[in-house]
Amino acid sequence: MERPVFIALDFPDAKTTRLFLDNFRKMADKPAIKIGMELFFAEGPEFVRELHRQGFIIFLDLKLYDIPTTVGHAVASIAKLNVQYLTVHAAGGKKMLRQAVANKGQEMKLLAVTQLTSFSETDMQATQLTSSSMTENVIHLAELAYQSGIDGTISAPSEASFIQQKTADSFLRVTPGIRLTGDSTDDQARITTPSKAREFGATGLVVGRSITKSNNPVAAYQRVLSEWSN
Numbered sequence: 001m002e003r004p005v006f007i008a009l010d011f012p013d014a015k016t017t018r019l020f021l022d023n024f025r026k027m028a029d030k031p032a033i034k035i036g037m038e039l040f041f042a043e044g045p046e047f048v049r050e051l052h053r054q055g056f057i058i059f060l061d062l063k064l065y066d067i068p069t070t071v072g073h074a075v076a077s078i079a080k081l082n083v084q085y086l087t088v089h090a091a092g093g094k095k096m097l098r099q100a101v102a103n104k105g106q107e108m109k110l111l112a113v114t115q116l117t118s119f120s121e122t123d124m125q126a127t128q129l130t131s132s133s134m135t136e137n138v139i140h141l142a143e144l145a146y147q148s149g150i151d152g153t154i155s156a157p158s159e160a161s162f163i164q165q166k167t168a169d170s171f172l173r174v175t176p177g178i179r180l181t182g183d184s185t186d187d188q189a190r191i192t193t194p195s196k197a198r199e200f201g202a203t204g205l206v207v208g209r210s211i212t213k214s215n216n217p218v219a220a221y222q223r224v225l226s227e228w229s230n
Contacts, residue, residue, distance in 0.1 A: 011212075063113050088113070
């Protein structure tokens with residue numbers, strides 16, 4: 001099974017992003033990268049095409065959530081950008097998720113967001129008027145995504161093993177909220193290290209500030225890879 005490590009490009013514009021990626025351009029195997037809403041809305045599809053032409057594996061993190069027909073059409077449009085991964089919200093329901101699957105093409109994998117890693121259990125319950133625990137809610141949404149044909153989930157690292165138990169080994173379990181030991185937690189409520197995420201059963205990582213804010217991004221990236229694989 002693939003075990004990607006995505007660098008979260010949480011930058012405001014193409015210029016800043018290009019300067020950061022210059023650190024990695026001489027690498028034979030370029031890192032996989034995640035483009036979120038901030039960068040995508042600032043620079044648009046053409047910048048995604050530019051990075052694709054340069055050989056980067058691209059994860060477009062747009063967390064699509066709308067009526068089924070709209071999401072289906074959006075996924076069909078995004079598929080033309082040749083990105084390898086795209087996020088949708090599991091809370092959109094089976095009809096929406098199935099429309100996304102029907103329009104994604106063969107090359108793109110869909111990952112369903114369960115609960116944002118910035119959410120604590122108290123935040124979730126207050127916002128969504130639910131009495132269920134965070135784990136119960138995440139498992140429910142993961143099962144719904146799995147039954148709808150989605151390729152995997154985005155969830156906190158500690159939830160990966162529960163998702164694996166209720167879905168399948170082949171179901172991807174990509175976890176953000178990853179920090180190297182000693183780094184700040186910033187605005188994340190549910191985080192862990194690369195090695196702990198592996199123990200929890202994650203199959204992929206999203207790492208942002210531990211790499212992008214490092215004085216030596218390449219060394220930080222290689223440290224993540226080492227902790228992830230050992």
